Amino acid sequence: MPNPQVIEHADKSELAASTGSRILAVINDAIENNGIAHLSLTGGTMGIAVWSAIAESGQARTIDWSKVHFWWSDERFVETGHADRNEKQAKDALLDSLEIPAENLHIMGASDVFDSVDKAAEAYTAELKKFAPEGQASPAFDLGLLGLGPDGHIASLFPDREEIHLTTFDSLAVRNSPKPPPTRVSMSLPVINRARKIWFLIAGSDKQDATARLRQAAELSDDQLTAEILTATPGAGARGAEETLILATQDAL
Numbered sequence: 525m526p527n528p529q530v531i532e533h534a535d536k537s538e539l540a541a542s543t544g545s546r547i548l549a550v551i552n553d554a555i556e557n558n559g560i561a562h563l564s565l566t567g568g569t570m571g572i573a574v575w576s577a578i579a580e581s582g583q584a585r586t587i588d589w590s591k592v593h594f595w596w597s598d599e600r601f602v603e604t605g606h607a608d609r610n611e612k613q614a615k616d617a618l619l620d621s622l623e624i625p626a627e628n629l630h631i632m633g634a635s636d637v638f639d640s641v642d643k644a645a646e647a648y649t650a651e652l653k654k655f656a657p658e659g660q661a662s663p664a665f666d667l668g669l670l671g672l673g674p675d676g677h678i679a680s681l682f683p684d685r686e687e688i689h690l691t692t693f694d695s696l697a698v699r700n701s702p703k704p705p706p707t708r709v710s711m712s713l714p715v716i717n718r719a720r721k722i723w724f725l726i727a728g729s730d731k732q733d734a735t736a737r738l739r740q741a742a743e744l745s746d747d748q749l750t751a752e753i754l755t756a757t758p759g760a761g762a763r764g765a766e767e768t769l770i771l772a773t774q775d776a777l
């Protein structure tokens with residue numbers, strides 16, 4: 525896997541606009557080459573800002589959205605329609621305005637649909653499997669978008685905990701998350717890394733320390749990424765098969 529590369533942007537709006545255009549180019553390429561595109565989305569500030577930027581640009585009309593599948597790398601286990609839901613934020617920003625078949629939206633379970641977070645996680649593991657190529661546990665994503673928390677977390681894989689070390693291709697239940705809301709579902713790192721391209725979207729000076737740790741880890745080969753590094757900075761473990769980009773604002777670097 526190639527080492528991550530940093531691309532600097534002036535500010536949050538430039539980062540959102542240029543990432544929006546890049547995402548549409550990846551979708552177009554995937555549809556042209558394979559007839560289908562699989563995207564794994566992130567929540568968080570920039571994760572949602574890119575969808576708003578695409579909506580404002582008017583570029584969304586160039587895509588055949590019936591060929592695009594949306595997955596989420598994590599979700600908050602609260603009721604459907606709750607403002608904390610990552611899928612709700614993405615739908616409000618853009619997805620609801622597009623003609624996307626309902627079966628293309630692979631949404632992690634909500635607390636009014638599943639009576640436990642474990643069942644929601646199990647159901648997502650099964651959904652990933654349903655769309656996986658023969659012998660695989662999940663689809664290969666054309667693109668995986670990731671935020672990076674100020675503590676170095678990605679999806680709902682937080683530092684100083686066990687979840688980041690899970691080596692199976694599963695979705696998992698996360699309890700007592702240090703960031704509210706406390707109960708979540710997250711893809712495991714191996715599922716996150718089933719992506720051709722992984723792009724970190726990072727904005728704001730509160731991310732400087734985590735971004736610096738991510739960049740240090742970016743210099744290391746896969747073999748040099750120790751359990752200690754992963755525990756301290758879960759984002760250090762995320763790498764795309766073909767490309768990993770750290771798309772960041774100046775003040776995050």
Ligand SMILES: O=C1O[C@H](COP(=O)(O)O)[C@@H](O)[C@H](O)[C@H]1O
Nearest residue numbers: 566567568569570671672673679
């Ligand atoms: O809670 C979450 O946080 C991360 C990072 O969010 P950010 O606002 O600090 O960029 C996000 O990637 C994840 O999807 C979300 O559930």
